[in-house]
Every structure is written in C-alpha cells, then in structure tokens.
Amino acid sequence: MGVLVVQGFKKIWSRWKAWLSAETLSEKDIMREEMADRFRSYLAECRKAWKAAGMTVAEQKEAEETEISLILEKMESEEKAEETQLLSSSEMQNYVDTVCDQIRWKQTRKAVAEELTDHLLLQKEAFLAEGLSEEAAEKRTVEEMGDGIAVGMALDRTHRPKPQWQMVLVAAVLLSMGLFCRLTIDEVSFGVDMAVPVLLAAALFGAAYFLDFTLLARKAKWVILLFLAMLILLVPFVEKSGGESVFFFFDYAYALTGIALLVPLPFLSVLFFMRGRKVRGYWLCWVAMAVLAALLFSFGKISMVLIFSISAYGAFVVAVGADWFSMGKQKGKRLLALTTGAGIGAGTLAMLGIPAMRFRLSFAVARMAGGEFEGGYFRYLVENIWENCRWLGSGTLPQNEMAMSVRLVLSQRQDLFSNDILLSRLGFAYGKLAVALVLAVFALFFLLSFQQIRKQRSAFGRMTALSIWLVLLMQTVFFTAYNLGFMLVAPYALPLVSYGNTVLCINALLIGLLCSVFRRGEGVRDKDLAAA
Numbered sequence: 001m002g003v004l005v006v007q008g009f010k011k012i013w014s015r016w017k018a019w020l021s022a023e024t025l026s027e028k029d030i031m032r033e034e035m036a037d038r039f040r041s042y043l044a045e046c047r048k049a050w051k052a053a054g055m056t057v058a059e060q061k062e063a064e065e066t067e068i069s070l071i072l073e074k075m076e077s078e079e080k081a082e083e084t085q086l087l088s089s090s091e092m093q094n095y096v097d098t099v100c101d102q103i104r105w106k107q108t109r110k111a112v113a114e115e116l117t118d119h120l121l122l123q124k125e126a127f128l129a130e131g132l133s134e135e136a137a138e139k140r141t142v143e144e145m146g147d148g149i150a151v152g153m154a155l156d157r158t159h160r161p162k163p164q165w166q167m168v169l170v171a172a173v174l175l176s177m178g179l180f181c182r183l184t185i186d187e188v189s190f191g192v193d194m195a196v197p198v199l200l201a202a203a204l205f206g207a208a209y210f211l212d213f214t215l216l217a218r219k220a221k222w223v224i225l226l227f228l229a230m231l232i233l234l235v236p237f238v239e240k241s242g243g244e245s246v247f248f249f250f251d252y253a254y255a256l257t258g259i260a261l262l263v264p265l266p267f268l269s270v271l272f273f274m275r276g277r278k279v280r281g282y283w284l285c286w287v288a289m290a291v292l293a294a295l296l297f298s299f300g301k302i303s304m305v306l307i308f309s310i311s312a313y314g315a316f317v318v319a320v321g322a323d324w325f326s327m328g329k330q331k332g333k334r335l336l337a338l339t340t341g342a343g344i345g346a347g348t349l350a351m352l353g354i355p356a357m358r359f360r361l362s363f364a365v366a367r368m369a370g371g372e373f374e375g376g377y378f379r380y381l382v383e384n385i386w387e388n389c390r391w392l393g394s395g396t397l398p399q400n401e402m403a404m405s406v407r408l409v410l411s412q413r414q415d416l417f418s419n420d421i422l423l424s425r426l427g428f429a430y431g432k433l434a435v436a437l438v439l440a441v442f443a444l445f446f447l448l449s450f451q452q453i454r455k456q457r458s459a460f461g462r463m464t465a466l467s468i469w470l471v472l473l474m475q476t477v478f479f480t481a482y483n484l485g486f487m488l489v490a491p492y493a494l495p496l497v498s499y500g501n502t503v504l505c506i507n508a509l510l511i512g513l514l515c516s517v518f519r520r521g522e523g524v525r526d527k528d529l530a531a532a
Helices: 002-020 027-052 057-087 090-101 106-129 134-145 148-158 165-184 192-210 220-237 256-262 264-273 278-299 302-321 329-353 355-369 377-387 403-411 416-420 422-430 432-454 459-483 501-523 526-531
Strands: 238-241 244-249 252-255
Touching (some): 106 134, 165 422, 165 432, 165 501, 192 501, 256 302, 256 501, 278 329, 302 459, 432 501, 459 501, 459 526
Antiparallel strands (some): 244 252
C-alpha cells in the first residue's frame, strides 16, 4: 500500500511539474522578453509622437517599418556583442580571473567579471581602430589596465557587504525602549525571565543580519516544503485559547500570531519559483496568497490577515512592475489592476456575507463607535487616559466614574489589554513627549529603511525588503492607532518595544533579515539567482 502511495505521489508530482513548466521561459528567453518589452514601449511612444506631429496613416506605417528594422538591427548587434564577450584572449581572461580572485565577496565576482570584460573589449576595439594588430591591441589593453592584483584589491574594498550601522543603532534604541518600559512602567525586576528573551532576540538579529537573504530564492523549493512541513506538524496540535490559536510544547503555550509574521517569507519563495511562468505563474501566486490568508484567518486575528495581505501585495506590485512573470509590463499592470479590484470586491462580500466575518466586523465597529456600555468601553477608557496625560510628567486620574477603571488598568502589569495600550500607559507615566519620542524613533527607522529599499538593484531584493518593511510598518500603525482610540483593528505588537517573547524574537529576526538585504543587496542580480 505504501509503495502505491509513493508511486502515485511521484506520478502526480511529475504531471504537475510538466504542467507548470509548459510555458516557463528560460533565463535567456526572459532577457529577450524584457528587451522586446522595452522596444514595444518605445514603439508605442513613437506612435504617439507621430500622431501628434500630424503624420498621415501611410507616413506613420512607413516610419514604423523603418523603426522596426532599426530595432531588429540593434537586437542582432546586441546578441553579437554578447557572443564576442566570450571570445577574449587567454591573456585578457587571465587578467579578469586575477582581478576577480582578489574580491572576497564571491557573490559580486560574476558581475565584476562581466563589467571588466566589457571594458577590456571596448578598450581593445579602440586600439584596433588606431591600427594596432589583434595581439598588440590585447597586450596594450592589459597594460593600460594596470596590475591585476592591485586593481582587484581596490575593487575588493568597493565590492563588499555594506555595514548597516545606522539601522543596527536604531534597532538597539527600540529594544532599549522596550526594556525601559518593562523595568519602569511594569516595575519588573531585571532577571533571567527578562534577560533570556532579549539575548535570544539579539542572537536572532545577528544571525539574520549575516544570513544571505537570497536563500529564499536559491532554495525556494526547500523553503516552501519546510513551511508546508511545519504546518502539517503544527496544525494537529493547535488549540483555541482566549480566541487565539496556540500550540502546546512541554506544557507551555505558544501563540501562532507570532509565527504568522513569518508567512510572507515563504510567499517570497513562491513568487521567485513562479518567475517567467507567464499568466499561469501569476494566477498561482494569487491562489497561494488567498490560501495563506485563509489559513491566517483561521488562526484568530483579522490583523494577521491584513498584515500578510498588504505585505504580500507589496511584493506582488514590485514583481509585476519588474515584469517578473514575463507577461509584458503593460499587460501585467492591467491584469494587476483588474485582479486588485476583484480581490477587494470579493473581500468586501466575504466580510458582509460570511457570518463569522460579519460578526467580527460588527464587533470591531462597536468597539470603535459604540458608547461606554455598547462595546466602546475600552475606547472610552483609553480616551480618559489621554485626557488626563500631561506633556511631561505623570498624569492624574480622571475625576469621573472611570477613575477606578483607569487605576485598575494602569496597575495591571502583565495583563493582555495593558500590553495592548502600552503607549497610552507610557504617556500617562512620563508624558505625551515620551510617546512622541518613541514614535519619532520608529519614523526614523522606517524612513532610513525605505531609502535603502529604493536603492536595491534586484527585483527580488526590493520584494524581500518591501515585504518585511510592510510587516513592521503595519504592526506599528495598528498598535499606534489602537492606542489613540482607533480600535477598528486589534493591535499586534510594537516591534521590539511591546511585550511578548515570541513576537519580540520574530521581529528581531525580521529586522535582521531586512538589514541583510541592505547589506548584500548591491551584489544581487536576478539572473544570477535564477541560474543558481
């Protein structure tokens, strides 16, 4: 029986693989498609210019034929240029090898070799134009470049991972703020229970910082399989506790809400795995996103679904903008716009039509807009805390019926709701300026990281960084909004600041991985990842 199951699985897998690869483009075909897409966009601009210039239909057609012939000649010349790059002499090739051997960051060697080869060939052509022979031109080219070891050592100083000291410093400040809140607001003594999670978070940050984030692409299949295996192992042991999904390990409960923050990472592997698979790959990515969102919804929090969906959609937008699926940029953007509209419509209908989702929506609205005794009690409580906060210094208890409730909430140390309103408690204890300082550090963190995202050369680097950035941003937005009384969405965590050992460690891991993208992104090229 077991043999039949294995054989059946192999047969299904082979058919699935054949179906998936039916329209898949090779890396060379993808590059040709990208070039053709650029020329199509160029022709579209030319047609607009010809029409604006008042050219007749016949003149436009003649001009288009001329332009197409020039484009074809250019494509042929570029292909020939790529072929001639492989025809450099042994002396020139040895020079390139010598230079690249001095570069310790192996990830950049291939790109440096290609750039150096281009430069050598251009220099050789210049000497040939001056009348030198082939051999003399090659020898002169190598001599003009200088000593290979010296050039390689200079390039080694340029091409190496970029330390992210600014990001590390800001992350350390955020972690210190979290410790400060634990020690002062909650009056918890610094001991093993506090030190171990902080040290573990720091270790995870360091490990992710030095990790090569391209493993998500180069080992995409294994990342996906590992995630599926984790789900298969965890789901049978999941139980509901306090409205959340948890699993028990040695009598300790671990919330799946923290693990949900990692779900965008395997989705990035799915995106990479579907590269060049055209419309088929595009729709399979949407199916994967929908399945993961439904899985997170079953875990208990809508905020989890929103964080994942926004993060995955951000990566999706980058992928379509880079023509990741080789459908053509214009076609991809139109399809993305239609799919986005359909997805928003389907989500709205689901929120209104599915009883469980409609109940959660009505509960959230009541919490946001209801009166003191109509579901809006917590909002009313938070409003009373803020109304009695000072700009600097501790606040005073309200002189109304909420005084006892405010005193009770502020005195609770490890209560779940007290953790959710950490910023409100911080403002009451030290003043609104203390809250403004925390939010200013977060604003600096997101501004610095967004500037780094824009500098990423590879589409996969931008996808990874933006996806993690959105996960961290949405947590901060939801948490801050909840503390200001906008309680439509339940808070998740304030990265590195709010309590929760599991979430603390996972956010530290994500921030470390984000820094890894910024540290290594300069040397990453999508075509090299595909070749690997």
